[in-house]
Every structure is written in C-alpha cells, then in structure tokens.
Amino acid sequence: MSAPTSITNSEWSVMRIVWTLKQCTSHQIIDELAHQNDWKPSTVKTLITRLKNKDYLNVDKQGNGYIYSPKVSEKDAMNAVSINLFDNMCEMKVGNEIGTIIDHFAISKDDIQMLMDKLAEKQKTAPDKVKCNCLDNQYMKCGDDMK
Amino acid sequence: MSAPTSITNSEWSVMRIVWTLKQCTSHQIIDELAHQNDWKPSTVKTLITRLKNKDYLNVDKQGNGYIYSPKVSEKDAMNAVSINLFDNMCEMKVGNEIGTIIDHFAISKDDIQMLMDKLAEKQKTAPDKVKCNCLDNQYMKCGDDMK
DNA sequence: CGTATTAGTTTACATATGTAGACTACGATG
DNA sequence: CATCGTAGTCTACATATGTAAACTAATACG
Numbered sequence: 436m437s438a439p440t441s442i443t444n445s446e447w448s449v450m451r452i453v454w455t456l457k458q459c460t461s462h463q464i465i466d467e468l469a470h471q472n473d474w475k476p477s478t479v480k481t482l483i484t485r486l487k488n489k490d491y492l493n494v495d496k497q498g499n500g501y502i503y504s505p506k507v508s509e510k511d512a513m514n515a516v517s518i519n520l521f522d523n524m525c526e527m528k529v530g531n532e533i534g535t536i537i538d539h540f541a542i543s544k545d546d547i548q549m550l551m552d553k554l555a556e557k558q559k560t561a562p563d564k565v566k567c568n569c570l571d572n573q574y575m576k577c578g579d580d581m582k
Numbered sequence: 583m584s585a586p587t588s589i590t591n592s593e594w595s596v597m598r599i600v601w602t603l604k605q606c607t608s609h610q611i612i613d614e615l616a617h618q619n620d621w622k623p624s625t626v627k628t629l630i631t632r633l634k635n636k637d638y639l640n641v642d643k644q645g646n647g648y649i650y651s652p653k654v655s656e657k658d659a660m661n662a663v664s665i666n667l668f669d670n671m672c673e674m675k676v677g678n679e680i681g682t683i684i685d686h687f688a689i690s691k692d693d694i695q696m697l698m699d700k701l702a703e704k705q706k707t708a709p710d711k712v713k714c715n716c717l718d719n720q721y722m723k724c725g726d727d728m729k
Numbered sequence: 730c731g732t733a734t735t736a737g738t739t740t741a742c743a744t745a746t747g748t749a750g751a752c753t754a755c756g757a758t759g
Numbered sequence: 760c761a762t763c764g765t766a767g768t769c770t771a772c773a774t775a776t777g778t779a780a781a782c783t784a785a786t787a788c789g
Contacts (some may be wrong), residue, residue: 448651530693546677
C-alpha cells in the first residue's frame with residue numbers, strides 16, 4: 436500500500452495511465468504515451484520494466500504479454516511525493532505556498548468546501564506562528580515574511 | 583527572478599541556508615550542512631559550484647573566498663517545484679491532495695485565515711467538477727472518486 | 730505447422746545526481 | 760617574505776534517469 440521507492444517524472448506518466456485504466460496492456464500504455472509525449476515504444480517498455488522492478492506494477496500473464504495493474508495506489512504515490520516535496524521546504528513558508536497552489540490549480544466546488552471545512556477545524560488548534568526550520572546550527576534565524 | 587533549471591534535493595538544502603542567511607560564506611554553508619546532514623566539505627563545495635552554474639547563486643569576491651547570495655528567490659523556487667509537481671498529477675485529484683498537505687503540515691493561524699479567504703473567493707467561480715486529464719487518447723476516462 | 734506480429738528482455742549511452750578526495754591558489758600571520 | 764590555512768577547482772565514480780535500438784520469445788493467423 437505504501438510507496439516504497441520514489442518514481443521519476445517519466446515513470447509518473449506511465450503510472451497515471453495504469454491508475455486511470457486500473458489494468459491495461461503495454462500496448463495501451465505505449466499508444467497513449469506515443470500520443471501524449473511522442474515516446475518510442477522502447478522507451479515506454481523500459482519504463483514499464485523499471486516500474487515492475489520498483490514494485491509499482493503488478494503483472495498478470497495473459498495470452499501473449501501481460502496485464503499491468505497498479506501495485507501502489509495513486510493516492511499513496513501522490514501523498515509520498517507531495518509530502519516529500521514540502522518536507523524539503525522551510526516549514527514557516529508551507530502555508531503560504533499552499534496558497535499559491537490553490538491559486539494556480541482548478542479545484543471543484545466540493546473540494547473547496549472540503550478544504551474550507553478542514554481549515555476551519557485546523558484553525559482551532561493552529562499555532563500563532565510556525566518557525567523557520569532551515570538552520571540547525573548557531574546562525575541567525577530567518578526573518579518573518581517572504582514576499 | 584524566475585527559476586531557470588530545476589534543482590535537486592541536495593542542492594535544495596544548500597539554497598535553504600543561503601535564502602535564510604541572505605548572504606553567507608561557503609564556510610557557513612559547510613558548517614551548517616556538516617551539522618544537519620554530516621556532509622563532507624567537498625560535497626558541499628560541489629553543490630555550491632553546481633548552483634553557481636545553474637544560476638541559483640550570486641558570488642561576490644571578498645577577502646579570500648566569496649560571499650554567496652541567492653540569485654533565484656525562495657518563493658520563485660518553491661513555486662516552480664510545487665507547480666511542477668502538481669502538474670504531474672491528475673488534475674481531478676489535486677484538490678483532494680491539497681487536503682492531505684493541509685492535514686500534514688503545521689500552518690499558522692494567519693496563514694489558515696489567508697487560505698480560507700482565498701478559498702471563499704475561489705468558490706465563487708469554481709467548477710462543479712474538474713475532469714481527469716490523464717488520458718489524451720481514446721480510452722475510457724477515469725472514474726469519479728479516489729479514496 | 731510455419732511465419733508474421735507483438736510483447737518482453739537486453740544492451741546502450743548521454744546526462745544528472747549524490748558523494749567525496751586531491752590539488753591549487755590566494756590571503757593572512759609571524 | 761615564507762608558509763600555512765582556507766576557499767575554490769578538478770577529478771572521480773557509482774547510481775539514477777531519459778531515451779531508445781536490437782534481439783528474442785511466444786502468440787496468432789493463414
């Protein structure tokens with residue numbers, strides 16, 4: 436259920452297809468990615484092999500080739516990469532950055548409502564300030580705002 | 583002002599220090615990262631060089647060595663990586679994922695308020711549904727929910 | 730049943746990344 | 760001014776990633 440190793444951008448493209456189709460043949464993946472990215476069949480085959488090795492894909496023999504299905508859920512993978520990303524950033528600035536994401540992407544009414552509810556709840560126990568965690572050492576700590 | 587190339591995780595560690603200190607010597611960066619990650623001086627020096635080449639760092643001669651300062655703002659870099667990350671994901675699922683991030687990280691009262699205001703505003707023109715954009719091709723589209 | 734198709738495996742190769750030692754040059758100190 | 764220490768550059772090397780050709784093996788079709 437969890438995401439063992441990290442996957443690369445191009446592997447991500449393959450996984451999106453498998454997640455969406457739930458199960459599919461290499462042929463379908465190759466077609467779709469030839470269409471989307473102009474990738475050669477060999478390229479996609481390599482990516483599929485790597486994803487098998489990384490335990491992101493299940494394989495089931497069928498006729499000639501295999502049927503591929505996700506071994507790691509899309510949600511788990513998304514969580515792994517996004518949490519990893521924000522872990523890299525200054526804790527103090529994560530809140531502000533979420534704002535940028537909200538500005539930048541389309542979100543449905545329902546999701547927005549869900550987010551507002553979540554925030555209202557979180558507000559109850561929220562700290563006045565989240566401290567910069569960029570420096571472990573003796574140096575001066577970082578200022579308040581980043582514009 | 584913009585983030586030209588992408589930077590790696592370890593380069594990110596260096597930049598966080600420079601962003602926080604605004605300007606500093608290699609000595610300071612080396613110290614801090616020896617402390618944080620147990621990296622050898624050479625490792626940090628390599629990272630500094632790569633960041634110079636990637637135009638993430640300004641250098642100013644001073645005495646023996648140099649004073650380093652950011653050439654790309656922290657905000658720009660954060661935006662670049664986070665937008666890039668969510669661009670990789672199924673559009674339909676970004677809203678939900680923002681929820682996970684909100685759950686997972688500490689956010690200050692002020693930031694939460696800012697996010698709620700932003701969402702309230704965004705709600706006014708929000709679509710009922712954001713469609714899955716995983717497939718370009720002819721195949722079936724992805725279902726509604728991901729749990 | 731043989732052969733064309735297809736799916737999968739092997740090999741390849743350039744660039745990126747993590748990690749670091751060795752070497753060099755310049756400024757500081759006696 | 761000679762030398763030492765410190766900062767910076769060069770070199771190194773294993774693994775990861777993007778990209779793909781060549782080869783092989785197993786169906787499917789005639």
